[in-house]
Amino acid sequence: MGGNGKEKNHAAELSNHFSHLKIADAIENYEDSKYVIFGVPFDNTSSYRRGSRxxxxxxxxxxxxxxxxxxxxxxxxxxxxxxxxGDLSVYEDVSYVLSEVEDVTRIIFNDRKIPVMIGGEHSITVGALxxxxxxxxxxxDAHSDFRDSYFDNKYNHACVTRRALEILGPNKIxxxxxxxxxxxxxxxxxxxxVRFITANEVRESGISNVISEIKNSISDSVYxxxxxDGIDPAYAPGVGTPEPYGLSSVDVRSILTSISDKIIGFDINEMTPLYDNGNTSMLAAKLIQDFIASREKAILNKNIK
Known part of the structure; x- marks a missing residue:
């Protein structure tokens, strides 16, 4: 609360962290917004094809x-x-970047808004968590990302699920x-x-059964x-560490939209436009739209009922 008894305005504080680039449909100022998009142009621990910054x-x-x-x-x-x-400034030190993400998302969460973070590499997720x-x-994700350390760095993008487990605890991921x-x-x-559902399991059991398992396992609040790279490179070629035999773009959309009303934070990362033909950028943009639109639709349906 501010000194005049009103809720503190964090817009000025947040503006010190960011550039002034905007996404289409993002026409609200921070104070009036519900979904807060920001970019994190960081790829310093990427282990194969850099460029996600x-x-x-x-x-x-x-x-x-x-x-x-x-x-x-x-x-x-x-x-x-x-x-x-807009985007956070470009920094080379992963610990500093994570602290920046942590500070920014803390303000957004405390203001009861939903962060939509665009990476950058996957390590940035830890800051929000x-x-x-x-x-x-x-x-x-195509990769388990469960190494305790990679290239002597516990915050390497290959360690993000291991760090997430340490933060959230067992049977939460x-x-x-x-x-x-x-x-x-x-x-x-x-x-x-951690429950790792392989791409082969998705194909063998079907996306409906996978979604049912997810719904039965998650809480009412989901990050x-x-x-x-979790998506097959046929749909998303522009990624840092591509792996064949992945998920279809439609299956990812189905998972996302089936639980969007429970999502309190969202990020999309590891897209590398240097190796893209335009498809991966468009798919990432569309998934952001799918998240927000499906969540709003689900909330609207709940209110009608």
């Missing part, structure tokens, strides 16, 4: 070509109270699309504390993280 702008440009009205949900995105803070407890997490894991990771005694 360029993704936030590439996704914004792709988003400009989408219609604001989403017919699948009957939602006008311009009415969804979206703001875009530091503000959360008693929540579930759903991850879309579901990672979907796994098809790459090391012997070190899979033999860890903590590996089974949702999309590593774009």
């Amino acid at each position: 360029l993704a936030p702008n590439s996704i914004r440009i792709a988003y400009d070509n989408l219609e604001s009205f989403e017919p699948n949900y009957g939602i006008d995105l311009t009415q969804c109270k979206i703001s875009d803070l 530091r503000n959360l407890k008693d929540v579930s997490m759903v991850i879309i 579901i990672s979907v699309g796994t098809r790459s894991t090391s012997l070190e990771e899979i033999t860890s005694p903590d590996y089974k504390k 949702f993280s999309i590593d774009m």
Whole structure:
């Protein structure tokens, strides 16, 4: 609260962290918004193809070509109270970047808004999770990302699920699309504390059964993280560490939209426009639209009932 008894205005404080780039449909100022988009142009721990630091702008440009009205949900995105803070400054130290993300998302969560974070590499997710407890997490990812350390760095992007487990605790995380894991990771005694649903399992059991399992396992508050390499490179070629035989874009959309009303924080990361033909940027932009529009539709349906 401010000195005059009114809720403190955090817009000025947040503006010190960001550039002034905007995404289409983000027409609200921070104070009046419900969904707060921001970019984190960081890829310093990427282990194969760097360039995800360029993704936030590439996704914004792709988003400009989408219609604001989403017919699948009957939602006008311009009415969804979206703001875009722009991008955090570019830094090389992962610990500093995570502290920046932690500070920014703390303010957004405390203001009872929903952060929509655009990476950048997957390590940035840890910063947002530091503000959360008693929540579930759903991850879309080709990799288990369960190393305790990689290249002597516990905050490497290959360690994000391991760090998430330390923050949230056992049986709180579901990672979907796994098809790459090391012997070190899979033999860890903590590996089974995360539910890894492989891409093969999705194909064999069907997306409806996977969604049912997710719904039966999660709490009423969910943090949702999309590593774009969880999607098959046929749909998303522009990623840092592509893996064949992945999830379809429609399956990822189905998972996301089936639980969007429970999502209290969202990020999308590991998109590398240097290796893209434009499809991956457009898909990432569309998934942001799908998240917001489906969530608004679900909330509207609940209020009608």
